[in-house]
Amino acid sequence: MSPRAAWRLETLGFTNIYDYVAGKADWFAAGLPRAGKLASIPRAGDVARRDDVSCQLTDRISDIINQVRAAGKDTCIVTTDGNVVLGRVRIGAVAGGGEATVNATVNATVEEVMDSGPTTARADTLLESILERLSARNVDSILITTSDGRLVGTLYRSDAEARLSEGRAEESKTSIEESCCCCKD
Amino acid sequence: MPTSIAREEVQRLIRDEGGLLIEVLPVAEYQDEHIDGAINIPLKGLGPESTSGLDKARPLIVY
Numbered sequence: 573m574s575p576r577a578a579w580r581l582e583t584l585g586f587t588n589i590y591d592y593v594a595g596k597a598d599w600f601a602a603g604l605p606r607a608g609k610l611a612s613i614p615r616a617g618d619v620a621r622r623d624d625v626s627c628q629l630t631d632r633i634s635d636i637i638n639q640v641r642a643a644g645k646d647t648c649i650v651t652t653d654g655n656v657v658l659g660r661v662r663i664g665a666v667a668g669g670g671e672a673t674v675n676a677t678v679n680a681t682v683e684e685v686m687d688s689g690p691t692t693a694r695a696d697t698l699l700e701s702i703l704e705r706l707s708a709r710n711v712d713s714i715l716i717t718t719s720d721g722r723l724v725g726t727l728y729r730s731d732a733e734a735r736l737s738e739g740r741a742e743e744s745k746t747s748i749e750e751s752c753c754c755c756k757d
Numbered sequence: 758m759p760t761s762i763a764r765e766e767v768q769r770l771i772r773d774e775g776g777l778l779i780e781v782l783p784v785a786e787y788q789d790e791h792i793d794g795a796i797n798i799p800l801k802g803l804g805p806e807s808t809s810g811l812d813k814a815r816p817l818i819v820y
Contacts, residue, residue, distance in 0.1 A: 573781050573782060573800050574781055574819045574820050575759070576800060577779070577781035577798075577800050577803055577819045578759035578819050579759060580800070580803050581759075581803070581808065581817060581819065582758070582759060584803075584804070584805060584808055585813060586808070586811070586813055586817060587813070588813075588814065588815065588816045588817060589759040589760070589816075589817050589819065590759065590760050590761075590762045590766070590767070590770065590776070590816060590817065590818045590819070591759050591760065591761045591762065591818075591819055591820075592762060592763075592764070592767050592778075592818050592819065592820040593761045593762075593763075593820075594763065594764065595820045596780070596790070596791060596792050596820060598764055599764060599767075599792050599820075600790070602764060604764075604768075604792070604793075605792070605793035605794075606790055606791065606792060606793055607790070607791055607792075607793040607794075607795075608787070608788055608789050608790040608791050609788055609789055609790070610789050610790045611790055611793075
């Protein structure tokens with residue numbers, strides 16, 4: 573529809589016209605602001621934490637270990653320059669082996685030790701749906717990305733549960749207030 | 758000729774050039790959910806009257 577609209581605007585005398593071909597699905601999938609009746613339904617991007625430590629394929633484990641630990645994390649997300657997710661390095665796993673394993677690994681590059689192609693979810697996925705997946709697989713967190721694979725953040729199961737509980741509590745309170753003719757503010 | 762653009766350029770046009778987003782889908786879809794700040798002019802109703810209030814110098818971004 574938008575290409576036709578763009579051309580129609582041109583016939584109406586407008587000259588500064590752009591067509592956002594990927595549309596609002598792309599916008600929402602990037603976790604960007606939305607409005608409307610359904611906008612308040614929580615999505616993965618609303619709750620994902622945006623404080624991941626990222627690293628690149630050619631970084632050495634020895635260079636990133638301290639950075640990851642200083643951030644209070646145990647994982648580094650491997651991305652391209654453009655922030656596209658490639659993999660994940662769990663520092664705990666790196667440091668958990670015997671001395672020989674640790675020594676060999678700290679000298680390795682991120683590319684040599686990373687878990688490639690981690691499971692991700694889009695930022696516009698319904699929070700309830702993601703929580704079902706995490707619970708079914710007994711997984712504590714999942715990476716959230718845009719539709720073009722760029723990192724948005726990490727969604728933790730505990731955060732998702734807390735947000736959905738808040739939402740239910742709010743709905744319940746509203747429902748009680750609406751049905752109570754005697755309630756006062 | 759209209760220019761096709763990606764998300765980052767949409768953000769730049771809005772931020773730096775006062776671009777206006779226009780959703781051209783039907784009203785019900787717009788009301789369900791739309792990009793924050795976008796107005797709605799459904800394609801079926803796009804004409805001289807519905808666009809008379811738009812600034813011809815302002816970047817218009819349709820989706």
